[in-house]
Amino acid sequence: MSDDAQPLTGRTALVSGGGSGLGAAIARSLVSDGARVVITGRSELTLKETASRLGPDVVHAVCDVSRPDDVARLAESLADEEISVLVNNAGIAGPVAPLTEIEVQDWDEVFDVNVRGVFLMCRAFLPAMTARGTGDVVNIASVSGKRPLLRRTPYCASKMAVIGLTATLAGEVGPLGVTVNSLSPGPVSGPRMERNFRLEAERTGSSYAEAEETFVSRSALGRMVSEEEVGAAVSAMLRMPGLCGADIDLSAGMVAR
Structure with a gap:
């Protein structure tokens, strides 16, 4: 396959929550574009099985993105890797209940993974990108951050936070050569x-x-939408060098402004 058909040849991508679901689909798409991919998640067994399915260009590392010590250890273990693509996909759905019935610890858990995880991963891996003057970050948000989804307030609020984080971070690191964008899938x-x-x-x-x-x-x-469509959308975003500070809807038309 030609380099034109594999636009990520020679690049290394890090995908959080890459052991299953959307993360595994994103990793698969990036591999097909020629990237070496590192997938992270909380389950060693799941990561190992996924990496073996996706091929020799995929390696895995256990990391809970909500834990600063885990993220720091991950960054240290990948110090010799030139991570030029960071896909912050790790996330949890959280409770399905009216706000008044949601426990504080359940609310906090959603924000710890869905928002703090993005913050910690960006804080750990952006310095090397900005030092090189090149890199791409794709944060997986959701259309649920932009329209009402009853009984899902923690999830919706966390995804709106990811969109806001993306827009502001793009302004901070765009001048340094790093693009930051978010992809907002609809129901997958x-x-x-x-x-x-x-x-x-x-x-x-x-x-x-x-x-x-x-x-x-x-x-x-x-x-x-399908998991494969989400993976393809991430790959497509990485082929658009002028894309920065954008939030892309992928919802099969399920967005109410």
């Missing part, structure tokens, strides 16, 4: 949405199929 077919539909069906007394249809009917295309 997979285990997380299946969990949400199940919980919503239990809450409302409806069937799983009814809960899914109510949600999916809001999209222009009448469907959710």
Whole structure:
């Protein structure tokens, strides 16, 4: 395959939450574009199995991005790697409940992973990028950060925070040669949405199929997006050198302004 077909040849990408779901799909897309990829997550077994499936250009490292000591150890272990792409994908869905029924520790856990994790990873890996005068950061946000999603206040608030972090950080490091953007997927077919539909069906007394249809009917295309589409979108963003400070919707038309 030619270098034109593999635009990330010679670059190393770090993908948090890369052991499964969106992270694994993003890693797969980056590998197909020629990148060497490091995936991180909390489960050694899951990471190892995913890395072995994705091929020899994928290595793994255990890291809880919400823990400063974990992120510091990760950065130290990768000191000899030239990480030029950072994809902050690690995130959790959090509780499905009215705000008044959400426990403080559940709220804090969502922000620790979804927002603090992005902060810690950027703080650890941006200095080397800015010193080289080149690099790309893609933060995985959500359309749920930009429109109401009832009974999901911690998740929605955390994703809006990621979008705000992205816009401001782009202004800080863009002049130093580093692009920072966010990708906001809509509902992605997979285990997380299946969990949400199940919980919503239990809450409302409806069937799983009814809960899914109510949600999916809001999209222009009448469907959710796939993990593979999210991976392809990250790759596409990295092919756009003029993209900086942007938030890209990938929602099958499920965005209400």
